[in-house]
Amino acid sequence: MKIVLLVPDGVAVRNYIYSDFIKELHQANFEVILYHQIPAPAILEIQNLQGDIISDYRIIPNFKEGFLARIVRESCSYARLLFNSKKLHNKTILQFWNSKSSSTRRFLLLRISELLGYCISKRYSWILKFEKWYDSAVLANSVTKLVEAELTKLNPDYILNLHQRAFNTAPIIAAAKKLNIKNGTVIFSWDNIPKARLVSRYDSYFVWSDLMKSELNKLYSEIQIIDIKVVGTPQFEFYFKDNFQLKKEDFFKIYNLNPNKNTVCFSANDASSPYEAKYLEDLCQEISKIEEEVRPQILFRRCPVDLSNRFDAVINKYPDLLFPINPDWRIASAEQNTFTEIYPSFLDIGLLVNTVLHSDVVVNLGSTMVHDFAVYNKPCLYLNYDPVENSSFKVKDVFDFQHFRSMQNLNAVGWINSKEEFQDKIQRAINNPENTGDYRMQWLQKIVKHPLQNNSSTLAKEIITLCTSV
Incomplete structure (x- = not known):
């Protein structure tokens, strides 16, 4: 076959x-x-x-789609977002409509698509008809x-x-x-x-x-x-393969980490989350106040497709506390920073496996890394405060996203509700991991088929x- x-x-x-x-x-x-x-x-x-x-x-x-076919595809997408938000009673779904326009042509395309999409969202049968029209255009x-x-x-x-x-x-x-x-x-x-x-x-x-x-x-x-x-x-299978796992001492030696210290992993999101660097700085500021002999170190893993320099100032400010281990994702063409040009090396699997295996707790803003850590039954602390006042970006919107409704009635993560909670919540998660998000394994079982x-x-x-x- x-x-x-x-x-x-x-x-x-x-x-x-x-x-x-x-x-x-x-x-x-x-x-x-x-x-x-x-x-x-x-x-x-x-x-x-x-x-x-x-x-x-x-x-x-x-x-290359024709302009009309593109409008129909975008209109159907917008119509479905409207339909889904009503069907699921969740307005945050509309945030996944990319309304940014870098040119007059795209501005017009989006506005037309929004208008047409709004109209056809009124009846589900209309959405299906327009999707069939798009299929016909593709076929031709x-x-x-x-x-x-x-x-x-x-x-x-x-x-x-x-x-x-x-x-x-x-x-x-x-x-x-x-x-x-x-x-x-x-x-x-x-x-x-x-x-x-x-x-x-x-x-x-x-x-x-x-x-x-x-x-x-x-x-x-x-x-x-x-x-x-x-x-x-298949993405969680790598955690069960011994050939990806290094001894803690060997892995930490490569990245100048101290094997005798506890380790907090901060896993960042992509550029759609604008205050990741501010969260990282808050974490470093608070952890640096802990006495040296019991102070955990911070292992920083950025989002693989975020190649910006927005974290550089924080990394340079805390060289003895913050240790970046950059994902081994590569860009084939510097002129085309797109998903078709960015790809993971096979070595990055080992980097991720050992990052999770040898960290004690992960901190992030709603990242899927919560499930990676749950594979090894390790706790996650979700950031749950707005680091910048009067910003249009609201943490509440993140945790109102549809996929987080799967966590309802499950104490699957710990919550950091303010900058001042970092020390206490992290030390609790390290010292008594079973008491921070003790239903993390049940959430993972709900999210993905086992074994x-x-x-x-x-x-x-x-x-x-x-x-x-x-």
């Missing part, structure tokens, strides 16, 4: 291409083909890791015709999209459906479904949990429940079943 994996950008590489998922397919006698839009150095890294398991690499052709595009010819020659048994939000894969899925090639997509992250970023429609949808399955069915009622498969996600180390196998088995079914 033959499977085509769509890799529209670098963020899909670590969770799927570096995981055992590829090997599971190979062991099931699948010929694996990568259809990608990632840079050449990333392909070289994959080849060095996976060897001949992947038989062919093909570049996803550049897809010249790029789709080129892809159709290529897929006809390849004749794969299955096509799997490794990131559902990328519109550059739309022609491939449109051609696959025309050719009756079975297809599916993973829903990449636990917070993706309400964000209206499902560009195409598929035969099957692979989600992390029963919770996501219910949410997808609720917001996309046209999708049959039987077509939504709960398979987990975590079987997720690659579960996904592969589902695809094998789908390929062999009549």
Whole structure:
């Protein structure tokens, strides 16, 4: 059998291409083909890791929508955000509409899309009709015709999209459906479904949990429940592999950390969270007041796609307290700082595993790292205060996001409600970790299918079943 994996950008590489998922397919006698839009150095890294398991690499052709098709796609996205916010009774969903305009053309496009999207959101059937019109426009595009010819020659048994939000894969899925090639997509992250970023429609949808399955069915009622498969996600499997784990002394020696001190990990969010540097400075100020002999050290891991210099001043101010371990994500082209040019090295998996393994507690603003630490049953402290007065950015909005409703009635994290609480809450979490977010494991079990180390196998088995079914 033959499977085509769509890799529209670098963020899909670590969770799927570096995981055992590829090997599971190979062991099931699948010929694996990568259809990608990632840079050449990333392909070289994959080849060095996976060897001949992947038989062919093909570049996803550049897809340019017509202006009208773009308006329809954006209008449908805005309409679904409006629909989802009402369906789930959650206004924060509308914050995922990117209203920033860098040009007159984009300004006009967004305003038209908002107006049209508002109108079609009034009836769900109108949203479906406009989405079908968009599918027709994609099918008629010249790029789709080129892809159709290529897929006809390849004749794969299955096509799997490794990131559902990328519109550059739309022609491939449109051609696959025309050719009756079975297809599916993973829903990449636990917070993706309400964000209206499902560009195409598929035969099957692979989600992390029963919770996501219910949410997808609720917001996309046209999708049959039987077509939504709960398979987990491979991204937590690395924590169970001994080959990624270094001894604490060895790991700390590399980054000048003290193995005899407790360690607080501060994991930062991307630029959409504007005050991460201020939070980091608050943390450093408060921790520096603790007596030297019991003062924990701070391991700082920035968001892999945040390449800004906004943390430099804090790092330079606290050289004996704050130790940055930058993610090993690489940029193929300095001129194009986009998701297609940024990709993780395989070495970054070890950096992340050892960061979690050898830290005592993690501090962040609603990051998914809470679940990484929960794998090792370690506590997380969520930041729960506004570091800048009268700012339009409000922490309350963050924790009102839909995916945090899954934590309701679960004491899964500790909360830092002011700058002055850092010392006490961190020392409590270090000294009595079982009393800080003691339901973190239950939350993790709710978020992603267990056992975590079987997720690659579960996904592969589902695809094998789908390929062999009549």
